[in-house]
Amino acid sequence: MAQILIVDDDHQLRVSFERLLAAEGYDVRAASSGEAGIAAVREAMPDVVVMDVRMPGISGLEAYAAMREIEPRLPVIIMTAYGTTDIAIEATKMGAYDYILKPFDIPETLRLIDKAVAAARSMRARVAVGEEDAAATADAIIGKSxxxxxxxxxxxxxxxxxxxxxxxxxxxxxxxxxxxxxxxxxxxxxxxxxxxxxxxxxxxxxxxxxxxxxxxxxxxxxxxxxxxxxxxxxxxxxxxxxxxxxxxxxxxxxxxxxxxxxxxxxxxxxxxxxxxxxxxxxxxxxxxxxxxxxxxxxxxxxxxxxxxxPPLRERPGDIPLLVRYFLARFAREMGQVDPGVAPAALEFLTAQPWPGNVRELGNTVKKALIFNLGAPLGLDEVRKALGEPLRNEAGPDPEAAESLTRLIRRELGSGRESLFEDLMDRFGQQVIREALNATGGNRSQAARLLGLSRPTLLAKIEKYGLRIESRVRPADS
The missing domain is CATH 3.40.50.300 (P-loop containing nucleotide triphosphate hydrolases)
Incomplete structure (x- = not known):
């Protein structure tokens, strides 16, 4: 869970930020002054700092300079009123990640924080090179070919x-x-x-x-x-x-x-x-x-x-290493025990062409793991995760495919300029609704199933006005 440090002398603003970001799944800390913010960074390094420019004591600019001495890679977002943008620009020239103007546009602020968290991870998360037994939480480049x-x-x-x-x-x-x-x-x-x-x-x-x-x-x-x-x-x-x-x-x-x-x-x-x-x-x-x-x-x-x-199809001998790496990593992220993989499933995965390469393989393992019940991943599970029919199933429903084709053809005649976006929203809404239904309303699990970050999924739920009745405990959603 990413940790955000809010530094502002306005108590109400700190409380508002804490509630907003906690609802987005962030771990939030707060400091009421630049000095307190510096101390908080020294005590426990956050992923991102969101800090006001004007505060009693040292300014946000001075506090940023001190934080930069502690950790030059720390993304700091400066908050400022319109009349003090020159100070925020000066902070950006010094290396601050970006600045936001008060009053805030909440969706835009959340997107900026999400980007800053991703930037922090890119800088700090270690990439293991050539370690097939890399730590499950680390990114790794896997392969012995x-x-x-x-x-x-x-x-x-x-x-x-x-x-x-x-x-x-x-x-x-x-x-x-x-x-x-x-x-x-x-x-x-x-x-x-x-x-x-x-x-x-x-x-x-x-x-x-x-x-x-x-x-x-x-x-x-x-x-x-x-x-x-x-x-x-x-x-x-x-x-x-x-x-x-x-x-x-x-x-x-x-x-x-x-x-x-x-x-x-x-x-x-x-x-x-x-x-x-x-x-x-x-x-x-x-x-x-x-x-x-x-x-x-x-x-x-x-x-x-x-x-x-090299593409994955040119190094099939690395696929078993990658499958085991992804299983260990995703199981840990989901709080599960690594179930392992059955030999038949591993042989099937190794024989696939993987046009989407390592990303496609990782997504397939994650999808299979989400609905796994603790036994080693079997052939049917990985075939289903790849979207292939199971051995005892018929192929795609021709009537459903024909219905979709008729819908698209009918809409193509509408002449709307925003037709593509409208159709994508329509299909996207249905896909998200089904993912939430499949996971009992669990937003975190639905986000993993769809390959989205949780903040992105929440933004789409809000955009589409979806009302989902959770069938799990509030803490899980």
Whole structure:
């Protein structure tokens, strides 16, 4: 359970935050001053700090500087009123994770805290490399195949340098784990590690997210914002799915690699930065260069060190190791005893093609484990988790498939501009309702079943206005 420290002299605000975040499944602590907040960080390191700027005694800026001395990787979100945003921006330049304006937009604040918790985990959670018996709570890169042995050696050689690293591999192979392993074994391991997904952020926002902007740079730019690259000064930036980065932004990344400086949107000041870039892609960059979709000069700048994650189908001998690792890890997370796996089930899993690679295998093991009753995972359980018919079952219901097809065809004729989003919401609502029904209203178990974080599931339940009657104890939901 992630721990959040709230630092604010306003008692009512602290109480409100405690209730709100506790309801989201966070462990919440509170401090009434900057001095008390520093002491709380020294006493027990939280995952994220949410701290006011103006407090009696030392300011939030001074408190942040002291916390940064204790733990440079600690994500700190600064709270500020509109009139004191310059102070919050200064804190962001110093490395604070972000800032939020009072009065708060609660959904946006929760999303920001969720992202900060994920960032904290990326920086601090150890990635075990080449340890098939890695601790169940640790992330690990698992495998003994020759290709994986070569990868481990390459990580060890590349990590201590400042060389740019390009991690290549299909979706689900574990490219971010490789990037984190390089970071954690580097000379910058005690500095920030920020992850930017070049696909998840809309093109119109990606440039400002990376480089920041000045007041008036575009419509809605009511103040200055510090970009993630500037914020990660002296640290590491991981650019995930860089193969999908728009060409104009590629040019700015090239300049960053060549000159080690950035300019905010709408600004003229050249800002020197010292960051290491690790990038990842599942695309064929050589083909993208030939098609003019990726800059050739940036391609050569990125592949100073190139690390490749082999797809799972090319290392089937590693699948039993991965299955046992996932069983131990997920059983511990769910408070269960590791049930083990039957030989027939393990043989079946090893023979699968796994187009989704390690991610798909992990999700399959988790789904099978959720409904396991303590016996070793059997063949029927893993077949069901993969969505395949059991040996004594018929195939998919053709009438249900035809009904769904008729519904989609009917809606396609409606002419609504938001048709795709409407249909996704409609199906998403039904999927979440069924997951909650299957787990007796247990939100945590439903989130695990769906592969969602608990805060994300709660946000979707609220969005869809679902009313679920829990059939478990309140503490379990």
């Amino acid at each position: 020759p290709a994986m042995q070569e990868l481990y050696k390459a990580i060890g050689r590349a990590a201590p340098t400042d060389a740019t690293v390009l991690v290549r591999g299909e979706s689900g192979t574990g490219k971010e784990l490789v990037a984190r392993a390089v970071y954690q074994h580097s000379n910058r391991a005690e500095r920030p590690f920020l992850v930017i997904n070049c696909v998840a952020i809309p093109e119109t926002l990606l440039e400002s997210e990376l480089f920041g902007y000045e007041k008036g740079a575009f419509t809605g730019a009511s103040g200055r914002k510090v970009g993630k690259i500037e914020q990660a000064n002296h640290g590491t930036v991981f650019l995930d799915e860089i193969g999908d980065m728009p060409l104009p932004i590629q040019a700015k990344i090239l300049r960053l690699l060549q000159e080690q400086n950035v300019e905010r949107l709408g600004g003229r000041q050249v800002i020197p930065v010292d960051v290491r870039i690790i990038a990842a892609t599942n695309r064929d960059l050589e083909e993208a260069v030939r098609r003019g979709q990726f800059r050739e000069d940036l391609y050569y700048r990125l592949k100073v060190v190139s690390l490749s994650m």
